[in-house]
Amino acid sequence: MNALLIDKLKKYFGKTKAVDGISFEVAEGEIFGFLGPNGAGKTTTIRGIMDFLRPTSGKISIFGMDSKKQSVLAKSNIGYMPADVRLYDGWTGKSHIEFLEKIHGKKSIAHELIQKFDFNAKIKFKNLSTGNKRKLGLILALMFEPKLVILDEPTAGLDPILQNVVYEVLEDFFKKGISIFMSSHNLAEVERICHRVAIIRQGKIVAIENIQNLKNNRMHLATARFEKKPAKGEFRFDGIEVQEELPDGYILNIKGDINPLLNKISKYKIKDLEITHASLEEVFLEFYK
Amino acid sequence: MFALIISTIKDRKLSTLIYCISVLLFILMFVSIFPTIQSQSANLEEILKFYPESMMKAFNIDIKAYTTIGGYISGELFSFMWPIMFISYICGFAGSALAGEIEKGTIEVLLSQPISRAKIYFAKYFAGLAMILVFVFVSVFSIPLILKFYHLTIDIKNVIAIFNLSLLWGLAIYSLGFFFSSIFSDKGKVYFLLGGLLVLMFALNIISGLKENLGDLKYLSFFYYFNANNALIYNKVDYLAYWVFGSSSIFFTFLGLEIFNKRNITT
Numbered sequence: 001m002n003a004l005l006i007d008k009l010k011k012y013f014g015k016t017k018a019v020d021g022i023s024f025e026v027a028e029g030e031i032f033g034f035l036g037p038n039g040a041g042k043t044t045t046i047r048g049i050m051d052f053l054r055p056t057s058g059k060i061s062i063f064g065m066d067s068k069k070q071s072v073l074a075k076s077n078i079g080y081m082p083a084d085v086r087l088y089d090g091w092t093g094k095s096h097i098e099f100l101e102k103i104h105g106k107k108s109i110a111h112e113l114i115q116k117f118d119f120n121a122k123i124k125f126k127n128l129s130t131g132n133k134r135k136l137g138l139i140l141a142l143m144f145e146p147k148l149v150i151l152d153e154p155t156a157g158l159d160p161i162l163q164n165v166v167y168e169v170l171e172d173f174f175k176k177g178i179s180i181f182m183s184s185h186n187l188a189e190v191e192r193i194c195h196r197v198a199i200i201r202q203g204k205i206v207a208i209e210n211i212q213n214l215k216n217n218r219m220h221l222a223t224a225r226f227e228k229k230p231a232k233g234e235f236r237f238d239g240i241e242v243q244e245e246l247p248d249g250y251i252l253n254i255k256g257d258i259n260p261l262l263n264k265i266s267k268y269k270i271k272d273l274e275i276t277h278a279s280l281e282e283v284f285l286e287f288y289k
Numbered sequence: 290m291f292a293l294i295i296s297t298i299k300d301r302k303l304s305t306l307i308y309c310i311s312v313l314l315f316i317l318m319f320v321s322i323f324p325t326i327q328s329q330s331a332n333l334e335e336i337l338k339f340y341p342e343s344m345m346k347a348f349n350i351d352i353k354a355y356t357t358i359g360g361y362i363s364g365e366l367f368s369f370m371w372p373i374m375f376i377s378y379i380c381g382f383a384g385s386a387l388a389g390e391i392e393k394g395t396i397e398v399l400l401s402q403p404i405s406r407a408k409i410y411f412a413k414y415f416a417g418l419a420m421i422l423v424f425v426f427v428s429v430f431s432i433p434l435i436l437k438f439y440h441l442t443i444d445i446k447n448v449i450a451i452f453n454l455s456l457l458w459g460l461a462i463y464s465l466g467f468f469f470s471s472i473f474s475d476k477g478k479v480y481f482l483l484g485g486l487l488v489l490m491f492a493l494n495i496i497s498g499l500k501e502n503l504g505d506l507k508y509l510s511f512f513y514y515f516n517a518n519n520a521l522i523y524n525k526v527d528y529l530a531y532w533v534f535g536s537s538s539i540f541f542t543f544l545g546l547e548i549f550n551k552r553n554i555t556t
Binding site for chain 2: 047050051052053054071072073075076078080082086088089090096100102103104140
């Protein structure tokens with residue numbers, strides 16, 4: 001059974017197509033990344049999963065339960081942290097924790113998380129720093145050890161040390177078999193902890209890839225300098241893009257097989273040739289275009 | 290649901306305390322000057338005889354207002370000051386209950402828990418209702434207690450009558466405010482619309498008394514049915530008041546629930 005199943009989800013706000021027919025699934029025990037530029041539809045998708053927004057059409061299932069019709073049951077399996085953590089200003093962290101424990105009718109592991117994150121639960125929310133607000137948001141999302149954790153930019157605004165603590169906690173949760181769905185702009189974070197990633201752009205999914213495959217199918221960057229510089233048009237073929245023109249050559253972006261390019265440039269007298277792997281960031285940015 | 294009711298009440302306990310103390314101080318002030326007013330009642334009756342009847346009717350002025358303690362309390366407290374305080378209190382609560390939570394973004398804390406929207410709605414509603422009950426109880430039942438200090442008495446049946454009327458009137462306004470709170474995503478709009486509508490109702494009630502051909506407009510006003518004079522002087526509450534306030538409360542409460550259940554909530 002999938003932890004999360006999104007099937008042809010659409011959410012329109014009047015004429016604006018915030019999410020336009022996306023489908024993907026998150027397997028049980030998987031850490032799934034959700035990437036996209038600002039305004040791509042990430043938060044709209046997450047709000048649809050959480051039943052804050054009602055889909056225009058399509059289906060969302062959480063462990064086989066309809067997110068709308070069985071919302072209460074589905075949410076008993078979810079821990080959620082929004083991108084912008086907004087809680088009750090006059091309440092302390094402890095008040096928030098106790099409130100949620102009363103709603104859930106059970107005790108939690110908040111105390112352990114408080115120690116792990118080194119969080120002071122006695123301070124009122126309005127007096128917390130941005131980082132500490134996010135710590136509290138994470139504690140509230142994780143305290144009942146939910147089967148599915150949904151995080152919207154979990155480490156935004158956190159210092160690198162705390163980011164590492166968060167990754168360690170998420171990895172601990174993953175070892176317990178908990179599924180994690182997280183949206184992020186932090187590519188290093190996605191590379192570190194996610195198993196698969198979906199990339200959304202203008203309301204549509206443009207790629208769903210295994211992180212390892214993405215690393216394996218990297219783009220290459222070739223800097224070629226020639227004795228006699230060939231015309232730019234010589235390098236217009238599939239998978240090749242002239243990124244920059246040099247006085248005596250070109251910097252070329254290669255997607256996929258590099259052999260066609262090597263065959264091409266070998267016809268010319270080469271002064272210098274350098275081929276490097278494009279970074280994962282450059283790979284993702286290709287999808288963002 | 291119970292946890293949410295209690296937490297909501299706790300969050301509003303200070304404002305409820307302030308409103309209750311304020312109304313007690315007003316009652317104390319009015320009661321303390323009643324002996325002076327009563328001693329001048331003959332003069333006041335003479336003055337009121339020259340008031341146009343339409344004006345008396347429009348502003349619900351009764352000759353007995355200054356000659357009996359019930360009428361006096363009705364005229365001084367329940368005709369203007371108390372309704373304003375009560376409406377202000379209700380607006381604040383209704384506006385912040387749902388629209389305020391959406392505006393602050395805290396609604397996501399509630400919506401992300403395994404609790405239905407209907408439970409959230411009714412938890413907030415009942416919390417407000419409990420606070421309204423406290424305010425009305427303190428306002429009304431403090432009257433006979435304060436009167437005792439001044440060796441004055443009022444028929445307890447009249448006090449119960451004004452308690453019932455005030456509670457129902459408040460419930461109708463609160464339900465209307467809660468309905469607006471379920472539609473909007475900021476509390477300012479709730480205050481504006483609810484306040485505006487009540488001002489309009491007040492104006493309709495006055496105009497209907499001044500112009501005979503506009504007499505029927507009064508039926509559109511909650512203020513018409515809130516006849517504190519009849520309750521406190523004559524122990525009378527028009528059954529139409531019960532019907533109008535009761536049915537309005539039920540209608541707006543469930544319409545608000547339906548809207549809150551179906552709407553998109555974006556913070």
